Amino acid sequence: MSAGGLDITTGAGVTRTYGLHVQPRLTPQLATAVHVPGSPPTLVVAPSISEPVAERLRARGIDYLDTAGNAHLAWGDVLIDVRGRRKPAVRQPKAPARGARAFGRAGLKVGFVLLSWPEMAAEPLRVLARASGVSLGTAQMAVDELATAGYLYEGADGRRLTRGGELLNRWSEAYSITLGPALALGEFSVEDLSWWRNSESELVRAGAQVGGEAAACLLDPHLRPASLTLYVEQTPLALIGRHRMVRAEGTGNVHLRQRFWQAPGVDTWTVPSTLVYADLLASGDPRQRDHGDRIRTSDDRLTRLDRT
Incomplete structure (x- = not known):
């Protein structure tokens, strides 16, 4: 990803300054994860922007354009909305990305x-x-x-x-x-999801840490979680049995993921806010994405990173 600035002037002489966000490749997941600063407005530029990607960008109020001529620019009385153009298939050598x-x-x-x-x-x-x-x-x-x-x-x-x-x-x-998809250990369904709020000591004993939107609601109560993400070293069979979790395929409200790190704070019952933030962005849910933007500006760990 690279960034810069661009001024766009209409025929009526109205100018808008964009902050450029250039992506060599965009998927719907990445479209959800694009970080948008408050000012100036962001213009996403990519070689090709598919309609599912464009839909997510439009839903987030992010303008975009690609090399095929697809574009969405909207401010004030200005609206440019071009869809459905396909980029000609041209094979180009793939350059290694920096880092x-x-x-x-x-x-x-x-x-x-x-x-x-x-x-x-x-x-x-x-x-x-x-x-x-x-x-x-x-x-x-x-x-x-x-x-x-x-x-x-x-x-x-x-x-x-x-x-x-x-x-x-x-x-x-x-x-x-x-990394996120590779950490999946399994999905389960449980009728009453509220049990985890009063189970800090039980989760610590089971070697489980809360992530995702459940952990996010502890950082900022604006979000009411509809799922529970637990990071564990191994599947917590006793915890699953005690709370009557039923294995589900792609439709569960309890997500188990592999905890790979051994660093300060592993005895706490929530994962670091860096991972909470990434989980929210990776969810593909605009509601969680908005909550991620909110904790990005309020959580001490995340604001310190932005100041470095």
Whole structure:
């Protein structure tokens, strides 16, 4: 992803300044995860924007255009809405993305630890690798690529995280399509979902941490959760039996996911807000996406990242 600015002037002489968000590829999940700052308005530019992607962007009030001529620009009395154009099929050599491996499945685990506990950047690589649940070689690769991309620098006291807000944007987008789906352990249905609110000690004993919209409602009560996401090291059979969870395929309201990290705070009953935020974006639900935008501006950990 790259960013810049663009002025668009109508025939009547009215000008609007956009902040550009250039994406080499856009899926509906990524369209949901695109971070939109308050000002200036965002213009998403991509080689091709399919109708499902365009629909999500329009629903979020984000203008866009692609190389085929599809476009949506709307402000004041201006409305440009072009749909259905197809980009000619042209085979082009694929250039390696900058820091691509750092945003692959294993590299994203390292990025999660650095974003959630920025002080871990100064730790020896073996400590960072253990906390991230990856090999020493993977930790070295991720650190090197993140440093090359400008997200880590060597200070007087060791490595430090910088441009944390930008890194969170890239990490959240990659998480939604690469790491998140790989963490799924199973889905279950339960009639009464309210049990978890008064079960902090039970969840800690079971080695489970709450994520997704359930954890988000603890950060900001505006969202009433319709599902429960639990990050666990292994399937909590006793917990499943006690609360009469029934296995479901794609329709459950309890989602079990693999917890891969071993870092400060694993004895708490909620996952770090960085992962809560990414879960909300990855859900594809505009209601959860709006809540993610809200906690991005109110949660201490996330606002600190945006200030780096």
